[in-house]
Amino acid sequence: MPGKVSPDDLLSHVFARTGAADEAVLQGPAIGEDAAAIDLSGETLVVSSDPISLAASRIGTLGVNVACNDVAVSGADPRWLTAVVMLPDEGVLEGITDDLDAAARDLGVAIVGGHSEYVDALERPIVSLTAMGTTEQFVSTGGAEPGDSVLITKAAAVEGTAILAADFGDDLEVPREVCERAETFLEEISVVPDARVLREFATAMHDPTEGGVAAGLHELARASGVRLEVDPDAIPIREETRLLCDAVGVDPLRIFGSGSVVATVPAEDVDDALEALADAGLEAAEIGTVREAEDEPELRLGEESIVDPIEDDLYPLWAEADAD
Structure with a gap:
């Protein structure tokens, strides 16, 4: 069944395997947290990645906005994107990149890198975006207090x-x-x-x-x-x-x-x-x-x-x- 990896599997196989410890990481992987926060000595870099794999229409537009949304709800203004585009054939590349460009321009965000590739096994294109931005006040998903x-x-x-x-x-x-x-x-x-x-x-x-x-x-x-x-x-x-x-x-x-x-x-x-x-x-x-x-x-x-x-x-x- 498609969908997110379960919280139990995340805890067992993902969150315990995050590489080297780094004291600059203010928010790392956690249940419900869609963005990371990294201390840059005076401001905080917010980073979030999201794929679009099933929606058939305008996945470039969806991809840009979904990734940038995670940065925005963390208190930052999205500024930069990287885009990974996996394609079943040559016929969809132009439409996807047109959508990526238009959506990024609408938000004032620069696409600064990424990767594109044709994959015969795919039936639908897959687009995965990583968005980044900076803030002076990170807002987490996990900050709700009783009485709010x-x-x-x-x-x-x-x-x-x-x-x-x-x-x-x-x-x-x-x-x-x-x-x-x-x-x-x-x-x-x-x-x-x-x-x-x-x-x-x-x-x-x-x-x-x-x-x-x-x-x-x-x-x-x-x-x-x-x-x-x-x-x-x-x-x-x-x-x-x-x-x-x-x-x-x-x-x-x-x-x-x-x-x-x-x-x-x-x-x-x-x-x-x-x-x-x-x-x-x-x-x-x-x-x-x-x-x-x-x-x-x-x-x-x-x-x-x-x-x-x-x-x-x-x-x-x-x-x-x-x-x-």
Whole structure:
């Protein structure tokens, strides 16, 4: 089954095998932490890598934004990228590199290196980006404190909605205009503006990716060692998202969620944070509260208790499409 390596396997086979110790590493590999932080004597270098392997449409655009989002929610402005592009044939290189260039220019980020290669065994291209930026105040995923409030920007499944429309829309009983509107959600994948506002208030930030908002909230709870109590009805879900998710039978809270930020903010700063986001033209909502964990870190999503990793509902759809 595709998806992230389990936390148990990460602990057993990855996090214990990280090479030489270096005191300049402020944040290394850890559950829920998508970026590293390195002390550069006066400022902090933030580094994050992310692949795009299954989405068929505009993977260069997705790749740039997903990698830069991880840097942004760590409190830094993304500045540099390296790109690794693995290709099944020559026909897709131009489109991918056009998308990489345009997305990087939109964010003001320089592509400074990487690698490209043709691989006969591939059925789809794979793009993996490493983003870097600097900050004076690193924000981790694991900084949430009991008593904080939980906020989300934009809406659930911004990325997942665009993927559903682009990859599956032609086969769904959904009005064409809904798919056309949904495909424009790709233009909202970047959370760099969201994070620039929230980093002035947040104790922790995370961008939901694989597994959607539910997975992002669970990862933040686990990284922080807390319980998040979240009202699912308070999480914004757009009409296009509901229609497309209903058409294929997936949960909008459990499909790719890039495009939003989940953050914890001290309760006394919530109004100021929401006002600052509104002033920047960004939708946001307060969706829950941070509590002390009882037995283990936990996401309480309404009446549902979630302590184990969440699989993304889109993976079976891609498997079915490949089988056909």
